[in-house]
Amino acid sequence: MINRRTLAIDYGERRVGLALSDELGIIASGIGTLGNDETLLPRLLEIIRDRDVARVIIGLPLTLKAEQGASALNVQGFVPRLEAACGLP
Numbered sequence: 001m002i003n004r005r006t007l008a009i010d011y012g013e014r015r016v017g018l019a020l021s022d023e024l025g026i027i028a029s030g031i032g033t034l035g036n037d038e039t040l041l042p043r044l045l046e047i048i049r050d051r052d053v054a055r056v057i058i059g060l061p062l063t064l065k066a067e068q069g070a071s072a073l074n075v076q077g078f079v080p081r082l083e084a085a086c087g088l089p
Contacts, residue, residue, distance in 0.1 A: 006056030007047065011058055011075045016040060020051055041085055048086050055089050056082065 003023045010017035016036050021028040034043050035063040047053070058079060068076075 004052050004053075007044075007051070007056045009044075009055045009056060009058045011078055013038060013071070013074065018047070020047075020053070023052075041081065044082065045086055053088065056086070057069065058082075 003025065006028070007019040010027055014036055015033045016063055017033050018031045019028045020031045027060075028069075032035040032041055048056070050072075058075060060068070060075055063069045074086060
């Protein structure tokens with residue numbers, strides 16, 4: 001079986017940070033940021049396709065009280081859109 005990469009996403013209101021694992025899933029390195037605008041989803045899909053990504057991990061930001069705030073709600077709103085577009089876990 002061929003190992004494939006994991007894409008990690010740090011979803012922000014203005015910018016989205018990205019990191020990509022090696023093919024064995026041992027080491028991840030930052031690959032930059034994307035603007036959080038209408039081009040975000042198509043650009044993420046391009047990265048997923050071009051970099052042979054098998055799964056996506058998205059950080060869930062919590063408040064200092066370990067509760068979900070507005071940022072977490074934004075992430076939870078984005079996850080179904082990405083999941084529907086790329087079909088990856």
